[in-house]
Amino acid sequence: MSNINLDYTNVLKFITQEDINKYSDVVKENHSRLRGKSGVGCEFTDWIDYPFCYDKQEFDNIKKATQYINENADAMIVLGIGGSYLGARAVIEALTPTFSKTNSNTKIYYAGNNISSKYIKQLIEEVKDKSLCINVISKSGTTLETSIAFRIFKDLMEKKYGKEEAKNRIFVTTDKEKGVLKNIANTEGYMTFTVPDGICGRYSVLTSVGLLPISVAGINIDELIKGAQDMANILNNENLNENSAYLYAVIRNILYNNGKKIEIMANYDSSLKYFTKWCTQLFNESEGKEGKGIYFSTVENTTDLHSIGQYIQQSERIIFETVLNVEQDTFPYIIEHTSIDDGLEYIEGKTLDYINKKAMEGTIVAHVDGQVPNLKINIPILKEYYIGQLVYYFQTVAAMSGYILGINPFNQPGVEDYKKNMFKLLGKTNV
């Protein structure tokens, strides 16, 4: 089976291979900066070789904790927001059943990613008869949403189990040495995992931040890492035309310079919904700064062809589209003959996936005809190994794309602005 790859033939109706080739030298320079850890923001590029040099002892501890949690908890509540939340959920939803969303006996719930009273009260109600574990994830321990949820659910756990037993059921992923959450973990005696220093949230899926919840959901994290390792090797290539992540990065910059302000990522399999949301953070947070950046948005097809589809087909031509195409169907379902006259004879004997693929192909043709440049990312099959490839692939695209754009793809200075105002309104003095 081939690897994750990029089909950009439908972009070449709008820009030329020559336009792309002009970026060869820029890409070479940026490849050297990125891999040599000498570019802007390089203090946050440890994700590049992390699949090879991660802490093996910690990795084993994740597996041990997983075993304990799977044996002792019907449900685990993952407390985190942004990069401490989306990556894990993206991988979990891609690789688990549609309704249970877990491959293990432990169902995963998410909290600490909002301040909704309805959500929190109803989550408490939802889990009240379940055996529980908690994984709280925050580098500093000062993220408001997650801190609040941790206070609430720590209290709930201690009332439910007593302080001693609760201690065994609370797992903390935070800074190695310092911070509010690390101090609490030390005081209370919780098992801790490390948020690495040199990796910012949106690039942290394949660290303990993502791996503990992913593993608890019954997903094979060895395979995930193996996929990332192989993709890291594949993409360690400075030659633009041999590196599909760099091609994607160059193409999106050319399109952006040609007035395409919006990238719409489309999936045709709702399992990838949270994966596209993770990409939304990865790209918008990496690039949306200094008055620049493509607006990265998502659709779920064919659902949204009946919603945003009209806009994509005939609105202002300021958009391009990137389709996630899962090649192999793992749930074959054949349309059988029926006696009623519903006009569907022409699809009898065909699989749902065959029909879905034709809808995708027909849509791509319609959009390209409608002057929407189209990129297609081919994913051989939805399995751990390829999701590992995919995570590393998109991280590399975002990094290179940001370097070409001329910004620091590894910081997020704008996220502080609302926090400052909020803390002021809440009367927090030591902001």
Place this chain on the structure above:
Amino acid sequence: MSNINLDYTNVLKFITQEDINKYSDVVKENHSRLRGKSGVGCEFTDWIDYPFCYDKQEFDNIKKATQYINENADAMIVLGIGGSYLGARAVIEALTPTFSKTNSNTKIYYAGNNISSKYIKQLIEEVKDKSLCINVISKSGTTLETSIAFRIFKDLMEKKYGKEEAKNRIFVTTDKEKGVLKNIANTEGYMTFTVPDGICGRYSVLTSVGLLPISVAGINIDELIKGAQDMANILNNENLNENSAYLYAVIRNILYNNGKKIEIMANYDSSLKYFTKWCTQLFNESEGKEGKGIYFSTVENTTDLHSIGQYIQQSERIIFETVLNVEQDTFPYIIEHTSIDDGLEYIEGKTLDYINKKAMEGTIVAHVDGQVPNLKINIPILKEYYIGQLVYYFQTVAAMSGYILGINPFNQPGVEDYKKNMFKLLGKTNV
């Protein structure tokens, strides 16, 4: 309690009241065209007085069907896509608990809005031990996604219950007289409801299309209609400065003409997620045509402040933001004192909703400071009556906004393009 209303003070830092007032006459003319049913697309404007002149017999039948379904089914599968799906889901999720998503004994599932083999196979598995009813919704009966799902679930029902009993459990919402689905319903003897002729999908929430699933979910549809009636009366006012829906429509056109290509609708209560998705269809499908239209996109806050937030704060200034603000908290939860040192002393004794509101206010200030014009729609409380108001409000905004933009807000010619290609690829001969 006040009605749904618009706060546009934070827009007046970017445009003037005078800019707005210039549209007074245009609005008067379009008001007259809209309410007089003489504007472009007027054949699809029956939604305007529908809350008053709907079919009372059919309304009663919805209640009777609801009673039967609630008494006989653990679950109802709603088969529909686009306007035959999103409106019902928007209202249901706004007014039901976060995890069960129903106020009745009948849980609602959705299908026929994609062609995913994984989704359909796992839905079949999910409902296999439940007592079931089905509501299939399609004007023509030829929408591929819905037709396929109906073939599959009709067959499932007949195998589960036998043909006679299945007949009592299948409810069809379709054209009054003609079409594939109407013919099947006649042949098989299903109870039918009508998709009105003069209302296109995205404006059809308050017809049988939306009302049957909404009612089955235990939501009071009388209150919903009452809210829509009152809002229809409030908005029957040609004076721009007395009509907040028209003000909103004018403001978005002025911002669009000033280079704001993207509207981001933000909620601070995840119950409104599908409501914002319904708005996404309403605006993108109404306006995205003839090379024009704002790209309407959504965020869930505070979650997405840690995802898209960076882009909103510091990217290209081509965006404006519309916040849905639910004023009254119906799930008060007070942050209690704790012995651990988590740095949250300053919010002790406050409710989650108070904190959430401060996050909202702080974010609005940050975004406005960052040159993002901000509109706020105030919703007194999440109850049927106000959701009814809200549906009618946004329908009016989309209609007026489209008229000002100079397009037909009631058609969707671009949606056909992908279908034609798809049918060709699938070998359908009588396209």
